[in-house]
Amino acid sequence: MSVAENVASAKSARQPLSSRLSANEVKSFVDRESLRRQSNKVLHGHPSPMYWKPLSDSVESLLEKRNGFAQQQDFSVNLYVGTPFCLKTKPARCGFCLFPSEDYRGNAGVEDYIDVLEKEFKFYKPYYAKDTLSSIYFGGGTPNLYHAEHYGRLMSFVDGLYGGVPDDIEITLEGIPQLFNEEKLRAIKNAGFNRISMGVQQLNEKLVKYSGRKQNNEQVFQALEISQKLDLASSIDLIYGWPEQTMDDMLNDLKIAVQAGVHHLTHYELNVAGRSDFASRQKRALLPSIQTNIEMYHRANDYLRSQGFEQVTVYDWKKVKTSPVAERLGRYDYEHNMHHFVEHDEGVVNNTQQICGIGFAAVNFHANGAGVQDENWSYMNHTSLDKYAAKVKEGKFPVDRGFRYEHSDVKLAWLFQSMQTMKINHVDYGNIFHENLLLEYGAVWEELENRQWIRLSETHVEFVGDGQYYIPMIQALVAKNRLAELRAASKDKLDSIAVTIE
Ligand SMILES: C[S@@+](CC[C@H](N)C(=O)[O-])C[C@H]1O[C@@H](n2cnc3c(N)ncnc32)[C@H](O)[C@@H]1O
Ligand code: SF4
Known part of the structure; x- marks a missing residue:
């Protein structure tokens, strides 16, 4: 089914189309951002550690x-x-x-x-x-x-x-x-x-x-x-x-x-x-x-x-x-x-792959459920050697900040990982998250298809041509509203930081 047919069928079934991003919003974002140098090239996890905060739990x-x-x-x-x-x-x-x-x-x-x-x-x-x-x-x-x-x-x-x-x-x-x-x-x-x-x-x-x-x-x-x-x-x-x-x-x-x-x-x-x-x-x-x-x-x-x-x-x-x-x-x-850190097998969702990080600036990523149990988090050790060493010497975990994933964040983290591979299996997305990816981001796929940046099939959204080059920008686009929420919730100034988190 083409994106247009999918959108039409959703309308006729009276399913609410995602209110997240309108066609105009998507178009102006892509028009504007595709002319700028993208700055999140080596950093492709969601969300960037600049949105993380001191952990509330031990x-x-x-x-x-x-x-x-x-x-x-x-x-x-x-x-x-x-x-x-x-x-x-x-x-x-x-x-x-x-x-x-x-x-x-x-x-x-x-x-x-x-x-x-x-x-x-x-x-x-x-x-x-x-x-x-x-x-x-x-x-x-x-x-x-x-x-x-x-x-x-x-x-x-x-x-x-x-x-x-x-x-x-x-x-x-x-x-x-x-x-x-x-x-x-x-x-x-x-x-x-x-x-x-x-x-x-x-x-x-x-x-x-x-x-x-x-x-x-x-x-x-x-x-x-x-x-x-x-x-x-x-x-x-x-x-x-x-x-x-x-x-x-x-x-x-x-x-x-x-x-x-x-x-x-x-x-x-x-x-x-x-x-x-x-x-x-x-x-x-x-x-x-x-x-x-x-x-x-x-x-x-x-x-x-x-x-x-x-x-x-x-x-x-x-x-x-x-x-x-x-x-x-x-x-x-x-x-x-990590490209498939959440998988499903005949309806059973598994989170098999995790990152355990030890040492200076190391990051942990623990996915314990596809958002259902809401127990997924990342956290990161200090990026100052003195602070890192002092904490450990005190007998404490040297963790600086972390992030607890909401359901929408797990979905975005999964999408970001798939996009790295230049294709998203939207059938898997449906099986894991019980939502229709094509509808959820209908305006995005329409815009990208018009630009010949993606090809859609029964199973995949495949990035082609300049669409591949622009994947970091497209990641920022699908996360746009969620990142705005996180920015609004953060009182601190957000600093830019790169870490090895996949
Ligand atoms: C953790 S870094 C450093 C590895 C090693 N210390 C080195 O300098 O070769 C891993 C890789 O990230 C890439 N990298 C680091 N900063 C980058 C940047 N600003 N733009 C593009 N790639 C970058 C580099 O290719 C680098 O080899
Ligand atoms: S690229 Fe970065 S990590 Fe590698 S040697 Fe230079 S400063 Fe160190």
Whole structure:
């Protein structure tokens, strides 16, 4: 049924059409926002932590309730372990980064952090020990800044909490090229990691200098080569829309990456926001136009497809499966598991996938029902290292703020996750949430269909053409009224923050 037919049938059945967004509202939002730089590119959970507040309940009581749910269903956990430190750069924070981090404080600072982290792991023993791990991600910050001898100890915290780690799960460690030397990669492998994720950003050595990072391509190639030798899966992050970057620069970066034999890569559009150096007037003047960025998105996709890569989300790509080994090397379970954090099986709704976060700025996401029981929440650890460490040393959970999901928020969180995959299964949405997605956002789909940004089928809303590029904007559109409510309810000034929450 087309959107128009769906809308007509709803009218004739006297079902109230959603009052959330009118056709005019949708059109003016898209007209206005599609001309602006979008600023929530790397952040695609609902709602952004800028809407979270100090928790009203104690963390212990939330975890007790979660233990109650764990009696009814098995939780699969994607464990995130945070690292605060980064090498100091000029401009600060690599000029573009919006993730929380702190300048490296030497080995004493690192050792102190690891001790504190160990303590926090122990706080969770009564709550997480029975969960099954489905992926592990050590992110940051710069987790390859630890010394080689630290990795085994870090992994022992995970073993201690979960009583071991399943053999076949993905265990990733993130880092920067210049710190992935052979000694460290061996230690990382020996500690049990099976995948590295390397932030490269630019392979044009002149352009990468804008970030102040002291990195060269030789270090990137060496890290990839050693990883391949050690049978560590490796993924690299690249950014397009960088100051002064041309189409040729971008295509050249992708070519180099493909030739270096990566099986997985992320290709993010530069997110320009906050007080970062790249958001300054001087750097903004050097940015490619939005129109150029859209062309870059399409040209990059054409190129990667021509090289045997398959697009998994708006920004991540894996080598098309050619063998079980290639399949393993191309996966990115930590992120992909969360795309279906609520599922249904013959009418029974399951919330199988959760995020458990431990460490600096780590986020927890616990879904204990598709909104019915109203017991879904996220919470986040302190993004100041001193506050984080002080709380843990006092014997308290170092949680800074959190968010309890209402039914409408769970639906939006689910929609955001689906949109990352560039298609929404509206039949699943109906089965899980007992609402008709096509009617609920009728005006949105009509507008997007007119622009040829989506294709509708019996089962899916599929994003096509520029519709894919605009997914972050469309996420903001479907959440528009709910975010306005949350803004109105917040007395504090909302600050922009990026975290690794999927
Ligand atoms: C947590 S970050 C940092 C990982 C590592 N410390 C590094 O710098 O390579 C993970 C990835 O997010 C991406 N990222 C961070 N800030 C971004 C921004 N402002 N715009 C686009 N991508 C960004 C980068 O590609 C980065 O590698
Ligand atoms: S991009 Fe990476 S190294 Fe740079 S500040 Fe952000 S987390 Fe640290």
